[in-house]
Amino acid sequence: MAEKVLMKGNEALAEAAIQAGCRLFFGYPITPQTELSAYMSKKMPKIGGLFLQAESELAAINMVLGASAAGKRAMTSSSSPGISLKSEGISYIAGSDVPAVIINVQRGGPGLGSIQPSQADYWQATKATGHGDFQLIVLAPSTVQEMADFVGQAFDLGDKYRMPVMILSDGMLGQMMEPVSFPEKGEPVIPERPWAACGHGGKRPHNIVNSLYIEAKDLEKTVVERYKKYDIIKKEEQKAESYLTDDAEIVVVAYGASSRVARSAVNSARAEGIKVGLVRPITLWPFPVDAIEATIPTAKKYLTVEMSMGQMVDDVKLVVNGRAPVSFFGRTGGVIPTPGEILDEIKKLNN
Amino acid sequence: MAIVFEKPHALTDIPFHYCPGCTHGIVHRLVAEAIDELGCEGRAVGVASVGCSVFSYNYFNCDMVQAPHGRAPAVATGIKRAQPDNVVFTYQGDGDLAAIGTCETVHAATRGENITVIFINNAIYGMTGGQMAPTSLPGQITQTTPYGRDVKIAGYPIRMCEMLSTLDGVALAQRVTVDNVKHVNEAKKAIKKAFENQINGLGYSIVEVVSTCPTNWGMSPKAAVEWLENNMLPYYPLGVYKDKTAQNSSHTGDGSSDKPQKGGEN
Amino acid sequence: MDKTMNVLLAGFGGQGILFAGKVMAYSGLVDGAEISWLPSYGPEMRGGTCNCSVVISKDAIGSPLVVNPDVLVAMNKPSLLKFMDKVVSGGIIIVDSSTVDVKVERTDVTVYYVPATVLADEGGLKGLANMILVGKLFKETGFVSQDSLDKGLLKCIPPKKAEMIESNKKALALGAAQ
Numbered sequence: 001m002a003e004k005v006l007m008k009g010n011e012a013l014a015e016a017a018i019q020a021g022c023r024l025f026f027g028y029p030i031t032p033q034t035e036l037s038a039y040m041s042k043k044m045p046k047i048g049g050l051f052l053q054a055e056s057e058l059a060a061i062n063m064v065l066g067a068s069a070a071g072k073r074a075m076t077s078s079s080s081p082g083i084s085l086k087s088e089g090i091s092y093i094a095g096s097d098v099p100a101v102i103i104n105v106q107r108g109g110p111g112l113g114s115i116q117p118s119q120a121d122y123w124q125a126t127k128a129t130g131h132g133d134f135q136l137i138v139l140a141p142s143t144v145q146e147m148a149d150f151v152g153q154a155f156d157l158g159d160k161y162r163m164p165v166m167i168l169s170d171g172m173l174g175q176m177m178e179p180v181s182f183p184e185k186g187e188p189v190i191p192e193r194p195w196a197a198c199g200h201g202g203k204r205p206h207n208i209v210n211s212l213y214i215e216a217k218d219l220e221k222t223v224v225e226r227y228k229k230y231d232i233i234k235k236e237e238q239k240a241e242s243y244l245t246d247d248a249e250i251v252v253v254a255y256g257a258s259s260r261v262a263r264s265a266v267n268s269a270r271a272e273g274i275k276v277g278l279v280r281p282i283t284l285w286p287f288p289v290d291a292i293e294a295t296i297p298t299a300k301k302y303l304t305v306e307m308s309m310g311q312m313v314d315d316v317k318l319v320v321n322g323r324a325p326v327s328f329f330g331r332t333g334g335v336i337p338t339p340g341e342i343l344d345e346i347k348k349l350n351n
Numbered sequence: 352m353a354i355v356f357e358k359p360h361a362l363t364d365i366p367f368h369y370c371p372g373c374t375h376g377i378v379h380r381l382v383a384e385a386i387d388e389l390g391c392e393g394r395a396v397g398v399a400s401v402g403c404s405v406f407s408y409n410y411f412n413c414d415m416v417q418a419p420h421g422r423a424p425a426v427a428t429g430i431k432r433a434q435p436d437n438v439v440f441t442y443q444g445d446g447d448l449a450a451i452g453t454c455e456t457v458h459a460a461t462r463g464e465n466i467t468v469i470f471i472n473n474a475i476y477g478m479t480g481g482q483m484a485p486t487s488l489p490g491q492i493t494q495t496t497p498y499g500r501d502v503k504i505a506g507y508p509i510r511m512c513e514m515l516s517t518l519d520g521v522a523l524a525q526r527v528t529v530d531n532v533k534h535v536n537e538a539k540k541a542i543k544k545a546f547e548n549q550i551n552g553l554g555y556s557i558v559e560v561v562s563t564c565p566t567n568w569g570m571s572p573k574a575a576v577e578w579l580e581n582n583m584l585p586y587y588p589l590g591v592y593k594d595k596t597a598q599n600s601s602h603t604g605d606g607s608s609d610k611p612q613k614g615g616e617n
Numbered sequence: 618m619d620k621t622m623n624v625l626l627a628g629f630g631g632q633g634i635l636f637a638g639k640v641m642a643y644s645g646l647v648d649g650a651e652i653s654w655l656p657s658y659g660p661e662m663r664g665g666t667c668n669c670s671v672v673i674s675k676d677a678i679g680s681p682l683v684v685n686p687d688v689l690v691a692m693n694k695p696s697l698l699k700f701m702d703k704v705v706s707g708g709i710i711i712v713d714s715s716t717v718d719v720k721v722e723r724t725d726v727t728v729y730y731v732p733a734t735v736l737a738d739e740g741g742l743k744g745l746a747n748m749i750l751v752g753k754l755f756k757e758t759g760f761v762s763q764d765s766l767d768k769g770l771l772k773c774i775p776p777k778k779a780e781m782i783e784s785n786k787k788a789l790a791l792g793a794a795q
Contacts, residue, residue, distance in 0.1 A: 197415060198437060
């Protein structure tokens, strides 16, 4: 195991991307993802990579589209308002079956909102990152170590399924420092991209990277094929952590930053003899249906905790499907809930 | 019998969908001829932009990427930075380059992004059915300026070559047209030069082609050419606005310094 | 140290709040503890108040945000007024008494008044009031071993600024002697 170092979450994301073989980073300044771009701007030139500060989020995501369409691993990062701007490019990337890694270090919204940590972009990330029928794979780290670990996975998943992958983080995880280690993995294995537009060299017919289908039936066929791929992903790639759920009568569901607070609350509640557990979705899309389903036999009540007005709670309800009541507790606007607040909610449900 | 003319190799066999009298066909051929003559089809990557010419990805024989509306310069930047040996060109209309994508255009240009840009200025949105373009002339009747472009409401047209010529990153900014044989030959030379500049690493090269849109102008192809000559060319004078390869270009000043400088200390 | 120590360091931007927190966090890491470090960020950094949550624990850390600190280090008056009532009963408050002229009236916490800024200036350690206060915190809590504290400090000072090591060590020792 490599030595543990203290690193900000944002820096860990950047270092992990470099270690995953990403040599092209395109970004536009926004708080609270700042350290990620700064790290890239410092490190990339020293390793023959590129940090390019784009003129806008629109430009940055489309530079990613171009670089990835030309066959190379590329990444961009932003925070909530910037992701809204990137949504156009993300839709085109999905529609062109191009891999890409997009980091969202969430802050409060809507509008300019606040710069404090938030989870109010869950719907945007999992349901509506842009126009049209498509999905992103969405990974939600909850520690700085996971920030580091998930970036390589995101690039691999993107290449495996030829689609964009988002890491949905937030200002707390981005700004905080925790010990992190980068295990020696050697040179990353980057799959060939025979479909890439990088010059045919007279050796093959021309490649076209495109999202336009003027015939409705052609587009339908393409989208249906893409959804077959999504079905495989739903089956193969779900990930969640289940904590003290074996006998849990109250199941708390929380991801990312809020899951950390929820875990503290669960520990306190257990100390008081309450049978409570935590399911922490790691993939937000595909939603970890199986992990929730596994709690149904013992669960009498569900509590979803988010730093929003309640977004993921809808997905929890879809899985639970009326078999138990699902309630919600959240703080929004950039306010981080306290363990005490969540403990109070758990106690209310235990009465 | 000797072959005196044939379709360039860099064009596919797919017939163009363009309207009769549309000048896209001529410009496509000129681009393809330049690619053939420079022998760079195998390493060329084109970026098709939103508008009538989006289907150019079917017509050019090189690898092609289709970009969101206005973002062709950003997509081309990504391709070129990922694969610096590729010869990357965008093919953009006036709505794409001078309205929704002005920001991307200006910044790709000022970065000196080493790409070639073919800019079709026909003063109208073709694909959506003839709305006002950023380059529509004052008084010009379009679907969205049914009483003529009123500059008090809609403002004035943009002269992109003139504007871009002020930027240090631009290697070539030249306006041409294809209304007659002489002009077609000049356009060909300019387009070829724009590709050569990229191969020589000189930076952003743009060739603006003043073009017709008979369908949306509501004219016969012949009348459209006459309207172009009588109305477009006076507003958009042909010529070289910037050329880094020429000795006495009017904008050769390069006041930039490569030395790191801290803000506020100079 | 108990299972978990929640520390909140607060003051003006430029007083070295974040650095002090980082030294504590790295010392905890060297000591084999779980640690987290979370800064306040945003406009408040620019000339206004600044704070930093540090959690050092034997267990996995839940929220890295310290709302009710076991230990509060206050380097200015607004920070003391804002956070002194949040400190847990039985907790510790360490105040830079050379910059803060109010007294804590709570009787259920232990308060140490250290004139850190004056001590720093007089000791030729200008700008190291933060480390003097960390030294005092170390003495009163023993949150890590002396060896871990020394090593943690080294991790926080880049080789380019190696000349800073000695003065920082002096400041820590001066604080511990208070």
